[in-house]
Amino acid sequence: MRQTKKAVLILEDGTRFEGKSFGYEASTSGEVVFNTAMTGYPESLTDPSYEGQILVTTYPILGNYGVPPEREKEQVSEFLESDHIHARAIIAQDYSYDHSHWQAARSLGDWLKEQHIPGIYDIDTRALTRHLREKGSMLGKIIVEGCGDVEFYDPNKENLVAKVSTRQVETHGDGDKTVVLVDCGVKHNIIRCLTRRGVKVILVPWDYDFNQIDYDGLFISNGPGNPDMAQATVDNIRKAMDTGKPICGICMGNQLLSKAAGASIYKLKYGHRSHNQPVRRIGTDKCFVTSQNHGFAVDSDTLPEEWETLFVNMNDGTNEGIRHKTKPFFSAQFHPEASSGPKDTEFLFDEFISLL
Numbered sequence: 001m002r003q004t005k006k007a008v009l010i011l012e013d014g015t016r017f018e019g020k021s022f023g024y025e026a027s028t029s030g031e032v033v034f035n036t037a038m039t040g041y042p043e044s045l046t047d048p049s050y051e052g053q054i055l056v057t058t059y060p061i062l063g064n065y066g067v068p069p070e071r072e073k074e075q076v077s078e079f080l081e082s083d084h085i086h087a088r089a090i091i092a093q094d095y096s097y098d099h100s101h102w103q104a105a106r107s108l109g110d111w112l113k114e115q116h117i118p119g120i121y122d123i124d125t126r127a128l129t130r131h132l133r134e135k136g137s138m139l140g141k142i143i144v145e146g147c148g149d150v151e152f153y154d155p156n157k158e159n160l161v162a163k164v165s166t167r168q169v170e171t172h173g174d175g176d177k178t179v180v181l182v183d184c185g186v187k188h189n190i191i192r193c194l195t196r197r198g199v200k201v202i203l204v205p206w207d208y209d210f211n212q213i214d215y216d217g218l219f220i221s222n223g224p225g226n227p228d229m230a231q232a233t234v235d236n237i238r239k240a241m242d243t244g245k246p247i248c249g250i251c252m253g254n255q256l257l258s259k260a261a262g263a264s265i266y267k268l269k270y271g272h273r274s275h276n277q278p279v280r281r282i283g284t285d286k287c288f289v290t291s292q293n294h295g296f297a298v299d300s301d302t303l304p305e306e307w308e309t310l311f312v313n314m315n316d317g318t319n320e321g322i323r324h325k326t327k328p329f330f331s332a333q334f335h336p337e338a339s340s341g342p343k344d345t346e347f348l349f350d351e352f353i354s355l356l
């Protein structure tokens with residue numbers, strides 16, 4: 001018999017789910033969100049957009065393929081999406097104590113322990129997910145046996161973008177064209193997707209006034225929490241629009257570009273977190289299967305006259321991207337860089353590069 005401590009998930013409405021600890025033994029709290037992807041826990045855990053959140057994985061087995069090495073290549077993580085875990089904890093139905101994968105460097109449990117992140121299993125994640133779908137995303141806390149109680153914590157009240165963004169300007173890759181990439185919590189595959197296309201990337205902090213740099217195109221990254229917290233980025237995007245240079249954004253980037261355009265954002269009931277979100281490109285019959293991770297959305301009805309919806313979600317009709325009617329500005333709410341998930345929309349990077 002394996003020696004595991006008991007761990008209980010308590011939601012803010014008082015609902016309790018009892019399970020067992022397999023990660024770091026500590027109590028923690030955050031916003032409880034679910035992801036229905038079948039793979040991708042190393043990428044999701046290191047995605048800065050999960051900062052402050054407790055990740056529930058609905059696929060019933062977790063840990064079976066271990067965790068890839070934390071190696072870096074030219075200051076960018078080779079297999080992960082940042083240099084550490086951002087989620088506050090991970091919850092699964094079952095944890096596989098045996099892992100097997102050619103790339104695995106260690107087990108998920110060992111990685112969580114090293115990074116001080118709790119993980120719990122033996123939770124009825126179907127019942128938990130149904131509860132979150134019916135009532136909406138809510139705050140929760142995980143109390144591990146013998147580790148004491150903690151307060152509920154609402155990540156959407158904090159400026160998480162400021163917390164995860166780089167503190168200094170960094171250059172990645174090389175090329176004739178220069179792209180300013182605003183780091184609101186950038187996933188490393190956005191940097192890889194840009195540098196692979198032969199451009200020089202200048203990565204800047206979320207509140208950096210990049211308008212003083214000589215650049216060819218502007219890219220706004222994904223990022224955690226409430227987009228209303230990143231007003232400094234919105235102000236800088238607004239100034240950049242006056243130059244008419246190409247602008248592209250992903251996820252938080254879509255929300256911040258929309259705010260700069262004058263549209264408003266609202267919180268979805270339980271968000272989109274999966275590998276199979278269907279989106280249709282407006283004006284075409286083309287649908288794409290996309291990777292997503294967001295809790296907020298753009299209210300398409302509030303887009304000003306010069307802007308239009310670029311993509312729409314085929315499940316719930318919500319906004320999945322915008323574009324300017326005459327200028328080279330566009331963005332996507334989903335993740336064309338995937339990591340993890342389908343790469344069907346990676347061509348959006350080519351569309352952006354072709355505008356430079």
Ligand SMILES: NC(=O)CC[C@H](N)C(=O)O
Nearest residue numbers: 222223225251252295296
């Ligand atoms: N992945 C992201 O960039 C997420 C954006 C924002 N934090 C949201 O939840 O909607």
